[in-house]
Amino acid sequence: xxxxxxxxxxxxxxxxxxxxxxxxxxxxxxxxxxxxxxxxxxxxxxxxxxxxxxxxxxxxxxxxxxxxxxxxxxxxxxxxxxxxxxxxxxxxxxxxxxxxxxxxxxxxxxxxxxxxxxxxxxxxxxxxxxxxx
Numbered sequence: 558x559x560x561x562x563x564x565x566x567x568x569x570x571x572x573x574x575x576x577x578x579x580x581x582x583x584x585x586x587x588x589x590x591x592x593x594x595x596x597x598x599x600x601x602x603x604x605x606x607x608x609x610x611x612x613x614x615x616x617x618x619x620x621x622x623x624x625x626x627x628x629x630x631x632x633x634x635x636x637x638x639x640x641x642x643x644x645x646x647x648x649x650x651x652x653x654x655x656x657x658x659x660x661x662x663x664x665x666x667x668x669x670x671x672x673x674x675x676x677x678x679x680x681x682x683x684x685x686x687x688x689x690x
Contacts, residue, residue, distance in 0.1 A: 558593065558594045558595075558596050558634065559588050559593050559594070559595055559596065559603060560595075560596045560597075560598065560601075561585075561595050561596065561597055562601060563575075563600075563601045563604040563605050563608065565581045565584070565585075566581075566597060566601060566605050567605050567608050567609070568580075568581040568686075569581040569582060569585055570605070570609070570623060571609070571613055573613075583659055585632075589632045591654070594632065594633070594634045595632055595633050595634065595635070596633075596634045596635075597627060597633055597635050597636065598636040599635075599636045599637060599640075599641065599659060599663070601626070602627070602635065602636075602641065602659075603655065603656045603659060606620055606623070606624065606655045606656070607655075607656065609623065609656075610654075617648070617649075620648075620655065621645060621648055621649050624641070624645050624655065625645060628641060628642060628645070628657055637663065637666075640659065640662040640666055641659065641662075643658075643662045644658040644659035644662045645658070645660070647661065647662070647682060647683075647684075651678070651681060651682060652678045652681065653676070653678040653679045653681065653682055654678070654679070655675060655686070657658070657674075657678065657679035657682065658682065660672060660679075661679070661682050661683075661684030661685055662684065664684065665684050671684065671685060671686040672685045672686070673685070673686050674687060674688065674689055675687070675688055
């Protein structure tokens with residue numbers, strides 16, 4: 558198994574830098590051809606979604622579709638895949654960031670009854686409690 562860093566995954570998905578995108582694509586294709594599984598931990602996934610939203614101005618539906626494609630790809634092993642699926646469903650339904658939906662899912666799985674937040678969008682999620690003045 559080979560872990561992917563955010564910059565490699567982002568270049569693979571966006572292909573905005575021709576040289577780095579080609580290197581990422583070639584590396585990933587060769588790894589797959591060699592029978593390797595490519596590991597994406599949840600930090601890399603969250604960073605990638607943030608980069609796609611912030612710098613590439615991708616819309617929520619496009620971000621959600623990208624996450625889903627990663628989850629469905631047999632070549633990728635995603636850390637805590639079931640929790641990421643749960644977070645993706647919350648992300649599709651609401652206005653909270655993907656990072657917040659994943660934080661809520663991970664904390665719920667860890668046994669937290671709620672996650673305290675000042676973030677109004679995250680506070681709308683069933684896994685969060687909004688702290689109000």
